Amino acid sequence: MAIKNFNSQFAHPQGWVGRLVGTILAWKNRERNAWTISMLDIQPDDQVLEIGFGPGQAIQEVRRVLKPSGWVVITIQPMWAKTEQEVQSVSEKLILQLKQAGFRQVRLETRQIKPITDVSGIGIK
Numbered sequence: 001m002a003i004k005n006f007n008s009q010f011a012h013p014q015g016w017v018g019r020l021v022g023t024i025l026a027w028k029n030r031e032r033n034a035w036t037i038s039m040l041d042i043q044p045d046d047q048v049l050e051i052g053f054g055p056g057q058a059i060q061e062v063r064r065v066l067k068p069s070g071w072v073v074i075t076i077q078p079m080w081a082k083t084e085q086e087v088q089s090v091s092e093k094l095i096l097q098l099k100q101a102g103f104r105q106v107r108l109e110t111r112q113i114k115p116i117t118d119v120s121g122i123g124i125k
Helices: 002-008 015-028 030-040 057-065 084-100
Strands: 048-051 071-076 105-113 116-124
Antiparallel strands (some): 071 116
16 A cells, blocks of 8 residues: 555655655656757757656756746646646646746746646746
8 A cells, every 4th residue: 555655656746755756756867857958959049848847857957058038938737637726736836846946037827728727837047
């Protein structure tokens, strides 16, 4: 039972166990993220769209490349977020991730696309 609960955190992380899983995934995927970002050859004037941001490690690397006033859009469609409260929780986490990644201006947009809600966070360096 405990292993099943732990494994479920990889799909829908919550609480301190979810943060632990995010840390594990960030550590495990750090080389893959660095390689992916290097292959993108992001230039300081580029605008970046990130779909599904995980624990946010890769987006911190993208932010380092962008020049001041450069921006990134992260969009997610949380299939499991069925209520307004769940969508709000996802939105708050997205805003926090952008702020922790060092974006000084952060904006959130949500759009209902039946049967889910699209959540987009916009961060300006």
